[in-house]
Amino acid sequence: VLEDRGGELLSYKESRVVKVRSVLVGSLEAMDAGGLALRWARHLLPVRHAEPAAWAALTGLLDALDVPGGSPRARLALAGFRLLSSVGYALELERCVQCGRPCPEGAPAFVDAARGGLVCRRCGGHGKRVDGRLRAIAARAERAPGEAREGEDDGVTPPEWMGESDAGELLGILADAMAAHAGMDVSSGR
Ligand SMILES: [Zn+2]
Numbered sequence: 001v002l003e004d005r006g007g008e009l010l011s012y013k014e015s016r017v018v019k020v021r022s023v024l025v026g027s028l029e030a031m032d033a034g035g036l037a038l039r040w041a042r043h044l045l046p047v048r049h050a051e052p053a054a055w056a057a058l059t060g061l062l063d064a065l066d067v068p069g070g071s072p073r074a075r076l077a078l079a080g081f082r083l084l085s086s087v088g089y090a091l092e093l094e095r096c097v098q099c100g101r102p103c104p105e106g107a108p109a110f111v112d113a114a115r116g117g118l119v120c121r122r123c124g125g126h127g128k129r130v131d132g133r134l135r136a137i138a139a140r141a142e143r144a145p146g147e148a149r150e151g152e153d154d155g156v157t158p159p160e161w162m163g164e165s166d167a168g169e170l171l172g173i174l175a176d177a178m179a180a181h182a183g184m185d186v187s188s189g190r
Helices: 022-026 028-044 052-065 072-086 132-143 164-182
Strands: 109-112
Touching: 022 028, 022 052, 028 052, 028 072, 028 164, 052 072, 072 132, 072 164, 109 132, 132 164
Parallel strands: none
Antiparallel strands: none
């Protein structure tokens, strides 16, 4: 903290480290995951507008990344669905966005993020196919509460079975969604 003693060059009045996430900053993978989430937020969130749900999704992810163990990319993927939903861009993952036909529980489906979610085969669904149980946890993450109370399921903690390829599958869908809604060119990293 620099105190103002009448000098002219004080631009830095107060700085406070609110939280040190030491595990997070010690893991390159976790740092990457956190960095991508912050980039998503920068593209999705309006400037100078409070978005408490999005904020909760982000800080929840950073806190989770600060706990050793688990896959940072799996955590990132579920937090990404939560983030999208918190700003009103939830993907429809339970029925076809074109004809409204519900997708049977546990069945795989084609997801077209630019069209807003599942597209059934009859309606021309193609491209990225998502596994049924992966689809279910992504949908659950979208509905997750912004902040869970102690001991409650937060809806964005990856299940045990979720592996790196599952995370990659969901991250691919998220990349499409970010490109569609936020004009974010994921490949360039900007
Ligand atoms: Zn359809």
